Amino acid sequence: MSNSTKFVFVTCYLIVFSLQGITGRHPDFYLSIEKLVNKYGYPMENHEVTTEDGYILTMFRIPHGRTGTEINQKLVILVHGLYGQAEHFITNAMHNGSLAFLLADNGYDVWLMNSRGTQHGRKHIRLDPNESKFWNFSWHEIAMYDLPAKIDYMLQKTKKSKLHYIGHSQGGTIFYVLSAMKPEYQKKIQLASLLSPAGYGGHIQFPLFQYFGRHFDEIMRMVEKYNIYEFPNLGNSPSELLLNTCIDSVFSSFCLLVMRNFNGIVTPNVDLEMLPLILRFIPTAAMKQSLHYLQGVISGRFRQWDYGNSQKNIEAYGTPEPPEYNVESISVPVSIYYGLSDLQVTEKDLKLMCQSLQNCVSLHPMKDSKWSHYDYLLSNVAGEQFNVPLLRSMQKYDDD
Template sequence: MSTIFKVFFVIVNYLINKPLNFISHPDAGLPIDEFLGKYGYPLERHTVVTEDGYLLTAHRIPHGKHSNGTNRYPVLCIHGTGGVGEMFLFPGYGKGIGWYLADRDFDIWLLNTRGNYHSRKHRKWNPDKDPEFWNFSWHEVGVYDLPAAIDHILTVTNKSKLFYVGHSQGSTVYLVLTTQRPEYNDKIALGVNLAPSAFIGDNNYLLMELVGKHRLLFKSVMKGIGFHEVLPFNLNRLVRTLMRFVCSEINVFVDVCNIVFNFPDNTHQVDPATFQLIFSYVPAGCSLKQLNHYLQIVESNSFALYDYGRRENKKYYGQVKPPIYNLENITAPTAYFYGTHDVITKPEGIAKLISKTKNIEVYKIEQGFNHVDFLFSKNVIEIVNKPLYSMMKKYVVNID
């Protein structure tokens, strides 16, 4: 049964047979300080300044609910495209990676990378007026945001290494960092990549395939009409408000959104009650150039730097094609967690990534996990958090 038909069937069934009830998540709409404080967790706000002038907000959870002193092992958590640091607190209190690790002696740092609503600041450019602010892809996140955050965290904590946990684009930028700034390999005790997104040209997600084939047209049209940011700030806020209503309050729409979130196999990893919490924080904003860089990978099926076109590539790189990221430069202990039902990061792409990197651990999840389930699943404790924690414990000896 096609997804569109399932959506139609659910709507008709509710309209005929069931009343329109309303549900509400108890933590929906809470700012992160109130969200954490409600359950007895501390929060610190830090500003991280990058080499190219971006001012990034990092939210720190220095210890868990039942501790007073700062935890021993710093962890840098990096969200995906259009995401926000709060995603590591999904699917709610006591379940998300942030809560789970904070209660087990890990010092949690939730970085908000350039362009999301927590990090729309620059020493020179105004994100609402200056298109130069948005002239970045995830390459710049890996080359500038991550080194600045790592150095800041190690200085504050007086450590020589930290743990890294990235989801989706958070894994992409990890690969950029460790290949383009190889000196940072020595500052990572273990880099954990959830749904690692590098070789995604093998996916069969129709929309990505279609837009990927026409990415240059997409790029030209967006540039022509003056779009540089995905969902400008006020529109972004409106979308979050609308989605909280559509996907979270009226039960007929909850089931429709459930089908979409659990695409393609409807394994129902995401609890519908979580939707209202999710849309309190995402989408959070990103640049069009970030999306275009991913579309380039879909089209070429190669993990390469940004393609500016033959003439501009010659100026930037000294060659007509963008260079390939040299994954052999990665020397930090690295782990890949992937789901067999992920329509974006498919097992074929994971196999290619594994074949090109060394010093790795691989954790395969077969319980119907798709791309977002690593953070959103109602079963995240058993399927992700516990094996993640067990793996990280083996490397705590590297933290001094």
């Protein structure tokens, strides 16, 4: 088949496929997170937490389930991933798959974290989010400032001494960093349940990551030249652009193809009706967050930010290379869940992390061979295949 024939074939396919694109918006789309939570019969509170370095971040709290009136006694924090925020633990309610709701109905006082840079983390006591200084952070700073501020606030507010930790993707990264860098917080966590946690990245074979790795120096020069500090730099959120492009437009079929084929974002178990709601709650992030992950893919090591030359690293750390995170010092019980079709984290890297931890109590591959990076949040079978088994695992540690 000639290239011109292939072009015609693909073009015709896209035109026909556009008739089956992403169309319409579920009624939940028009609701704020407060109204969304209330619609399903749950209470919600807003709490603002100020970090040591001045970021003002909003947390959402679901203190009890639908049938309760008293605050639940078991405490849990749900921590989102890169380009995620609190709403992504709620949106699957249309399939009875909201992890936050299940936990609230089973005796947990549920707190939903939003990190700096999300739609609920764009305030600072001095800095403006339109300034590059606001975005001079990676997941290292989220772990060192945002997460401990949230944990301390929760424990002080509830007068508890421990909590359950659930982290998706970057939520696992910052658990590792906090536990290694501030070991006193290990005593405050009963069990860390990590969903495709990003840590070691040396075995990632995803072609896009490998391409960026080969051109990392060029990317860094471009970032510095054009002062790319927020990505994508579209104001408060890329969600409006994504919605206008992908919903009820001529490009809807293209968006669907990308979502189905790029990194397993959309798997067979994801209901396309939910995608507008997911797109609405996608925030921007600091460019440095993605670059820090890319450094780990290149080096195969889990360590602090590399400034690019030995002199700058010596000035920052006292050593020519950035320090490794001492994950061997982490004694918190850790359960790791992962999908066999996940292209963002690999089984080899997760096994390496599990071997490094002192108390990796389980390394749990999902039974569905097509389970991917976002199915914990998006899959229409997440409730039965993931949420319920996770709940049972957590309950074993409630008395500890």
